[in-house]
Each structure stands twice: as C-alpha cells, then as structure tokens.
Amino acid sequence: xxxxxxxxxxxxxxxxxxxxxxxxxxxxxxxxxxxxxxxxxxxxxxxxxxxxxxxxxxxxxxxxxxxxxxxxxxxxxxxxxxxxxxxxxxxxxxxxxxxxxxxxxxxxxxxxxxxxxxxxxxxxxxxxxxxxxxxxxxxxxxxxxxxxxxxxxxxxxxxxxxxxxxxxxxxxxxxxxxxxxxxxxxxxxxxxxxxxxxxxxxxxxxxxxxxxxxxxxxxxxxxxxxxxxxxxxxxxxxxxxxxxxxxxxxxxxxxxxxxxxxxxxxxxxxxxxxxxxxxxxxxxxxxxxxxxxxxxxxxxxxxxxxxxxxxxxxxxxxxxxxxxxxxxxxxxxxxxxxxxxxxxxxxxxxxxxxxxxxxxxxxxxxxxxxxxxxxxxxxxxxxxxxxxxxxxxxxxxxxxxxxxxxxxxxxxxxxxxxxxxxxxxxxxxxxxxxxxxxxxxxxxxxxxxxxxxxxxxxxxxxxxxxxxxxxxxxxxxxxxxxxxxxxxxxxxxxxxxxxxxxxxxxxxxxxxxxxxxxxxxxxxxxxxxxxxxxxxxxxxxxxxxxxxxxx
Numbered sequence: 049x050x051x052x053x054x055x056x057x058x059x060x061x062x063x064x065x066x067x068x069x070x071x072x073x074x075x076x077x078x079x080x081x082x083x084x085x086x087x088x089x090x091x092x093x094x095x096x097x098x099x100x101x102x103x104x105x106x107x108x109x110x111x112x113x114x115x116x117x118x119x120x121x122x123x124x125x126x127x128x129x130x131x132x133x134x135x136x137x138x139x140x141x142x143x144x145x146x147x148x149x150x151x152x153x154x155x156x157x158x159x160x161x162x163x164x165x166x167x168x169x170x171x172x173x174x175x176x177x178x179x180x181x182x183x184x185x186x187x188x189x190x191x192x193x194x195x196x197x198x199x200x201x202x203x204x205x206x207x208x209x210x211x212x213x214x215x216x217x218x219x220x221x222x223x224x225x226x227x228x229x230x231x232x233x234x235x236x237x238x239x240x241x242x243x244x245x246x247x248x249x250x251x252x253x254x255x256x257x258x259x260x261x262x263x264x265x266x267x268x269x270x271x272x273x274x275x276x277x278x279x280x281x282x283x284x285x286x287x288x289x290x291x292x293x294x295x296x297x298x299x300x301x302x303x304x305x306x307x308x309x310x311x312x313x314x315x316x317x318x319x320x321x322x323x324x325x326x327x328x329x330x331x332x333x334x335x336x337x338x339x340x341x342x343x344x345x346x347x348x349x350x351x352x353x354x355x356x357x358x359x360x361x362x363x364x365x366x367x368x369x370x371x372x373x374x375x376x377x378x379x380x381x382x383x384x385x386x387x388x389x390x391x392x393x394x395x396x397x398x399x400x401x402x403x404x405x406x407x408x409x410x411x412x413x414x415x416x417x418x419x420x421x422x423x424x425x426x427x428x429x430x431x432x433x434x435x436x437x438x439x440x441x442x443x444x445x446x447x448x449x450x451x452x453x454x455x456x457x458x459x460x461x462x463x464x465x466x467x468x469x470x471x472x473x474x475x476x477x478x479x480x481x482x483x484x485x486x487x488x489x490x491x492x493x494x495x496x497x498x499x500x501x502x503x504x505x506x507x508x509x510x511x512x513x514x515x516x517x518x519x520x521x522x523x524x525x526x527x528x529x530x531x532x533x534x535x536x537x538x539x540x541x542x543x544x545x546x547x548x549x550x551x552x553x554x555x556x557x558x559x560x561x562x563x564x565x566x567x568x569x570x571x572x573x574x575x576x577x578x579x580x581x582x583x584x585x586x587x588x589x590x591x592x593x594x595x596x597x598x599x
Contacts, residue, residue: 072121073112075161076128080108100135107131125162126170132158133177286361286382290319292339292375306361306384308354319380324350324358331363338367339375351382359386551593 090098115124289298327349345365365380537552583594
C-alpha cells in the first residue's frame with residue numbers, strides 16, 4: 049500500500065519533468081480514490097450517476113497502469129484529460145433532465161490538471177473544449193427543470209453563459225500567467241544551471257590542470273628525492289638526519305662503517321648516545337645555536353665506536369626549516385679526521401725536533417761566545433785587582449780599558465739576544481745564568497773602576513759620567529726616534545751623590561704601549577750597566593723618564 053501511494057522512481061534527469069511525473073501519479077491516485085468513494089455512494093443513492101463514476105475509475109486505473117509501466121506521464125495525462133472530458137460531457141448531455149452543478153466543477157478540475165501536468169498549450173485546449181461543452185448545454189439544451197429550479201429566463205441563461213465564458217477566460221488568463229511566471233522562473237533556473245554547468249566544466253578543467261601540475265611536481269619531487277637518496281647513500285662521509293628531539297630518523301651506510309653498528313642497533317637511538325661524554329655539552333650548545341640562529345655548525349668532536357674506542361671527526365650540520373620557519377630536522381655530516389690529525393702530529397713532531405736541534409745549536413753558539421767573553425773579563429778583572437792594590441798607573445788604565453771593551457762586547461751580545469730573539473730566549477737557551485754572572489762581574493769591575501778613578505783623577509771620572517749621559521741620551525733617541533713627533537726636553541741636575549737625568553716627551557697611548565713592551569729594555573739595560581736606576585711614568589700623553597746615576 050505504501051509503495052502504491054508513493055511516486056515511482058523515474059529515469060528523467062530534468063527536475064520539472066520529474067515533478068510533473070509525480071503530479072500525474074499523485075493526482076491519479078487521489079482521483080481514483082475519490083471516484084471509488086463516489087461510485088459506492090451513488091450505487092445506493094442514484095444508480096444513474098454511478099455509471100459515469102465507474103467509467104472514471106476504470107479510465108484512471110488504465111492510465112495509472114500505463115504510467116507505471118511506460119513512465120510516460122504526458123500520454124497518461126492526455127488520456128486521462130480526454131477521457132474525463134468525454135465522460136463528463138456525456139453525463140451532461142445524456143442526462144438532460146437533471147440539474148448539472150458538479151459536472152462543471154469536474155471540468156475545471158480536469159482543466160487545471162492538464163494545465164499543471166502538460167503546460168499552457170494543452171491546458172488552453174482543454175479549457176476551450178470544456179467551455180464549449182457547457183456553453184452549448186446552456187444555450188441549446190436548457191430544459192424546464194433548470195428553469196424551474198433557478199427561475200431564470202432564456203435570456204438570463206444566455207447572459208449566464210456569456211458570463212461563464214468570460215469567467216473561464218479570466219480563469220485561463222490567471223492560470224496562463226501563473227504558468228508563464230513559472231516558466232520564467234524555470235528559464236532563470238535553467239540559465240543558472242547552465243552557468244553552474246559551465247563553471248563546473250571550467251573547474252573540472254582547472255582541477256585537471258592542477259592535478260596534472262601536481263603530478264608533475266610530485267614526479268619532480270620523487271626525482272629529486274631519488275637523486276638525494278642516491279647521493280645520501282653513496283656519500284663517502286657519514287650523514288645523519290636528526291629531529292628536534294635528538295632522535296636519529298635516517299642515516300647512510302657510511303655511518304654504519306664509522307660507528308660499527310648495524311641498522312637495527314642504530315634505529316631508535318638518540319644522536320647524543322654516540323657522542324663522547326666530554327663533548328656532549330659543547331655539542332648540545334652548538335646545536336641549540338644552530339636551531340636559533342640558523343648558522344652552519346662546524347665542530348670537531350669525538351664519537352664512540354661499537355668496539356669501545358672513539359675517533360675524532362669533523363662535524364658539519366645545517367638546519368632544515370619549513371615555510372613558516374619552524375625547525376624540521378638537522379642534517380649532520382661526519383668526516384673521520386683521526387688519520388689526518390695523526391699525520392699532522394707526526395709532521396709537527398718532525399718540525400719540532402728539527403727546530404729543537406737548530407735551537408740547541410744556536411744556543412750553544414751564543415752561550416759559548418758569551419761565556420768566553422765572560423772568562424776573559426774575569427781574568428783581566430783579577431789581574432787588575434792585583435795591580436791596583438799595588439799602585440795605579442798608566443798600564444793599569446790601559447788594561448782597564450781593554451776590560452771595559454770586553455765588557456762592551458758582552459753587552460752587545462746580550463742586546464742581540466734581547467732584541468733578535470723571542471722574549472724568553474735567555475731561559476730557553478740557558479743563557480740567563482751567564483748573563484746574570486756577567487752583570488755581577490761588571491758590578492765588581494765598576495767598584496774597581498770607582499776606586500781606580502778616585503785615586504787617579506776625579507775629573508776623568510766626571511768625563512766618563514758625561515760619556516755615560518751621552519750614551520744614555522743617544523740610546524733614548526734611538527729608542528724613541530720612531531715615536532717623536534714634537535720637541536722633547538732633557539734636564540740634567542745633581543742631587544746629593546746622584547746625577548739625575550730627566551727626559552720629557554709627548555707620546556700617544558699606542559706608542560707608549562709599543563715602547564713599554566718592546567723597545568724600553570735597551571735603555572733599562574744601559575742604565576743597569578752604569579749601576580743606576582730608572583723611574584718612568586705616563587700621564588695625559590706626557591712621558592716622563594728619570595735616570596739616577598751614582599756620581
């Protein structure tokens with residue numbers, strides 16, 4: 049029963065054809081039910097009216113059966129409409145003595161059904177036929193029963209006929225206007241559907257193009273991925289891909305060779321597990337800077353092998369980020385440099401041994417030359433001590449000059465060591481004890497010198513002091529000649545038993561640093577030779593040097 053009252057499934061694709069099919073079917077079911085009910089009623093009330101309703105039931109059942117089988121609603125609607133008009137018209141003309149009130153209503157129902165089921169053309173045709181039938185009945189077949197029932201005259205019946213025709217025309221115009229509006233909406237909907245269909249075609253074309261481009265891009269990505277994978281696997285250096293959590297997510301075969309582990313042993317491990325414990329902190333800080341700043345990591349660190357040993361490797365790493373700047377993973381490249389470091393160590397060892405031999409040879413040569421000079425000074429100083437105890441004379445003065453000459457030669461050699469070798473040359477070459485002994489010998493000789501000149505001639509000693517001042521001044525000028533840009537002041541005055549020699553000069557800070565660390569040694573050594581002392585200060589670009597010499 050439920051299947052009978054519901055609309056059959058159609059094969060029509062057009063929405064309005066499907067709607068008209070449903071209209072024909074549903075209206076046929078309703079008419080069939082209504083006529084069956086009226087047939088039963090008139091069977092008990094007036095059997096003459098039952099026949100027309102029974103014919104209607106048979107006609108509608110035949111139409112619905114055809115519709116159900118053929119799915120052609122237009123033929124069914126035409127069949128039902130024509131059969132309905134014939135049946136209703138036959139009831140009007142065959143039963144002329146009755147007052148026909150319901151038949152026009154049925155004709156209107158049939159007309160509206162044809163309008164909505166088949167459109168305005170068929171609807172107008174059926175409307176004209178039905179109006180003609182009723183008009184003919186009213187004009188030519190007016191009977192006494194109608195006149196008696198209504199009390200109308202013949203003229204009034206004709207006027208009513210014209211009014212009925214006019215109402216029919218108005219009804220047709222209203223229905224026609226409704227159908228036109230309906231068709232306008234339908235046309236607009238069809239236009240919208242056509243636009244949607246065209247857009248669908250365009251979108252499908254674009255989707256096809258994008259799909260083709262995507263497929264090409266995927267092919268290109270796969271090609272690059274295959275190329276990268278080939279380079280990745282065939283690379284002679286070890287390559288590891290590490291995620292942001294420090295887990296190893298991929299590696300090449302060179303890593304297996306370097307670390308000595310199989311793929312199963314490496315899988316699931318963290319990168320730090322293969323790092324030497326002493327290098328873990330440095331490695332973590334370097335990777336943290338790599339992730340924050342994106343600077344390429346270049347680090348020497350040690351890795352563990354499966355056999356328990358470790359090797360030194362050059363580790364280079366880059367960070368790979370997505371389009372939003374988030375870190376995806378780190379690409380770490382590991383190169384074993386143990387053999388290269390061993391070769392460098394051997395080479396440096398050979399160079400060091402060669403330089404050590406040269407250093408020892410140079411030190412021995414310098415040490416021996418300085419030592420020979422020192423022995424000669426000691427010999428002359430001893431003989432000079434013996435003679436000076438007896439009586440000063442010209443011969444002793446000449447010997448003293450020879451001793452001073454030897455001492456000057458020793459000082460020159462000491463200056464050579466100070467100027468032309470590295471600052472710790474005295475200690476490295478073992479000359480410091482000899483040089484200290486030289487200074488002590490000179491101090492002893494200086495005492496003898498003072499005693500000698502005190503007994504011979506104080507004026508000559510003064511002259512020697514002047515020579516010392518001159519030499520100190522000359523040494524001062526030699527040291528500062530590259531830094532003097534303005535005038536400088538030299539002041540000499542006697543204070544007590546000392547001769548005070550003061551130098552004033554304008555210097556820059558950089559010149560002062562150079563003189564302080566490199567060139568001032570010569571002046572200090574010169575003053576030390578004369579058993580003096582030095583005071584120096586630098587303030588507001590003014591350098592002050594005070595030298596105190598005993599007199």
